[in-house]
Amino acid sequence: MNNKLISGQVHYTVSFFVCALLLAIPGLHFAGAETPAQRETLELTPCHLTTPGFAMRIKAECGAVQVPENWADPSGRQISLHVALIRSNSKKVEPDPVFFxxxxxxxxxxxxxxxVSHGFMLINQKRDIVLIDQRGTGQSNPLRCPLPKDFSLLTDMTEEQEKQWLQDCLSSLAGDPTQYTTAAAVRDFDRVRELLGYEQINIYGVSYGTRVALTYLRLFPDRIRSIILDGVLPQDISLGPNVAEAAQRAIDLIFARCQADPACNKSLPDLPAAFSKIQQDLRRSPQILEIPHPRSGEPLQVRFTYDMFAQMVRLLSYSAETAALLPLLVHNAAQSGDYRILVSQSVLIGDNFSTMIYSGLHHCVACAEDYPFWSEKPKRDSQNLYLGDLIEHGLTRVCQIWPRGDVASDFKQAVTSDVPVLLLSGELDPITPPAYGEHAAKTLSRSLHIVVPGHGHNVLSRGCIPKLATTFIETADVTTLETECVSAIEPMPFFISNAGPEP
Incomplete structure (x- = not known):
């Protein structure tokens, strides 16, 4: 067993990314009857991949695959999956691609x-990259709950208004929410593998995608050559009640890193006190502010609540780049009492989140695969956690209304395997901390856990990690990786004024 933990130098900061609240996974057994999709071939045509907010375009080949919405009823309603293949330019392409x-x-x-495509450039030199929009996202029968026109992203709904919004969304969805589980998605992905003619594949999963990868490993172990798990969600941990502790750990480490940096500590002293002042102000009275919309410039009136501030802090702490701004934002707002910049940041995050996440699919997974498995609420003082019970209360309101799909009896059991696995964690990840990677590695006998110092969620593109990941995919062997370079990876320096970091 090679289950090594590499932490490098302790760099005291925090982390990055993820919209995920989930984790856990079914071990469903599926009917073997031939379906209409099994008699089809996957035709691919040239296309370009784009995403909002990014000018770059990536050449690919795209196609559609028909699969049963309910795999237990293969002759029933069919849905279309959107598939994109990014081909390698090598004269000798390896037969086992990477599924993302x-x-x-x-x-x-x-x-x-x-x-994150730059993190795959070396891998793509010899291997194709396969992208499949999970059922309920993108162009695969998307499930989304747009906010009513009367509400901006940051306007408080009453509980009754939220309940009505969710019920209206459910009635408008083009699909049965109980069929949009991780296990069903994995069955979809394996069907695509079959149609593309791959005997074995390598998998890269990030955040919730690590749950998908581990589910694939449980259901179809012989079809996987190697796996990279980035921001690990172990099968036997359900996220929800523990999110606040991970988020608090992250913000504490950000402030500690600033305190340990002479320039940051001099310019932005006593950040915990500044943070506490904002907490007290917003909990006492929300701020009614008018700002120009950070994208359109149109006047926007916002009722800025403490919950909005807390969610903004959580999401900014996901990456080293945005975490580098947090101390300055907190210091300036506490000193001036002017929260307009914080509001602008919240609006931007809300806009980005609404375009990035297909909320209907999120609710399908969270309410079937996390919420039912919450154990007794941990004994803690929520007042000492800046998120408090915000995540639990929000998901509880949703899941009391949202239909739940079935999960298998082995859903919460850790996945045991001897398939080679490279686990990646950010030292300062606010949602999937390094302890999760360590925990998952215990039952993965041919695994290596790398912790990237000073960084947060999603670390594939950091420093020498792309090279290490490429070597791992080439060899499917964790024992040969030379990981000394990891300790040299550094996070983004803090902004100590509006001009940026210290020169």
Whole structure:
């Protein structure tokens, strides 16, 4: 067993990304009857991959695959899956591609690949990359709950208004929400593998995509050559009640890193006190502010609540780049009492989140695969956690209304395997901390866990990690990886003024 933990130098900061609240996974058994999709071939035509907010376009070949919405009823309603193949330019392409599983739950692979594509450039030199929009996302029968026109992204709904919005969304969905589970998606993905003619595949999963990868490993172990898990969600951990602790750990580490940096500590002293002042102000009275919309410039009136501030802090702490801004934002707002910049950041995050996540699919997964498995609520003082009970209360309101799909009896059991697995964690990840990677590695006998210092969620593109990941995919062997370079990876320096970091 080679289950090594590499932490490098302790760099005290925090982390990045993820929209995911989930984890856990079914071990469903599927009917073997031939379906209409099994008599089809997958025709691919040239296309370009794009995503909102990114000017770059990636050449690919795209196609559609028909699969049963309910795999237990293969002759029933069919849905279309959107598939994109990014071919290698090598004269000798390896026969085992890399399948990319997106996070969320609720992200589309063809949309979320572009921002991280540079991390795959070396891998793509010898291997094709396969992207499949998970059922319920992208162009695969998307399930989304747009907000009513009367509400902006940051306007508070009453509980009754939220309940009506969810019920209206459910009645408008083009699909049965109980069929949009991780196990059903994995069955879809294996059907695509079969149609593309691959005997074995390599898998990269990020955040919730690590759950998808581990589910694939449980259901179809012989079809996987190697796996990279980036931002690990172990099968036997259900996210929800523990999100607040991970988020608090991240913000504490961000502030500690600033304190340990002479320039940051001099310019932005006593960040915990500044943060506490904002907490007290917003909990006492929300701020009614008018700002120019950060994208359109149109006047926008916002009732800025503490919950909005807390969610903004959580999401900014996902990446080293946005975490580098947090101390300055907190310091300036506390000193001036002017929260307009914080509001602008919240609006931007809300806009980005609404386009990035297919909320209907998110609810399908979370309510079937996490919420029912919450154990007794942990004993804690929520007032000492800046998120408090915000995540649990929000998901509870949704899942009391949202229909739940079935999960298998071995859903919450850790996946045991001798398939080679490379686990990646950010030292300062606010949603899937390194302890999760360590935990998952215990039952993966041919695994290596790398912790990237000073970074957060989604670390494939950091420093020497792309090279290590490429070597791992080439060899399917963790024992030969030379990981000394990891300790040299550094995070983004803090902004200590509006001009940026210290020169």
């Amino acid at each position: 599983f997106a996070g969320g739950p609720g992200q589309a692979a063809t949309e979320s690949y572009l921002p």
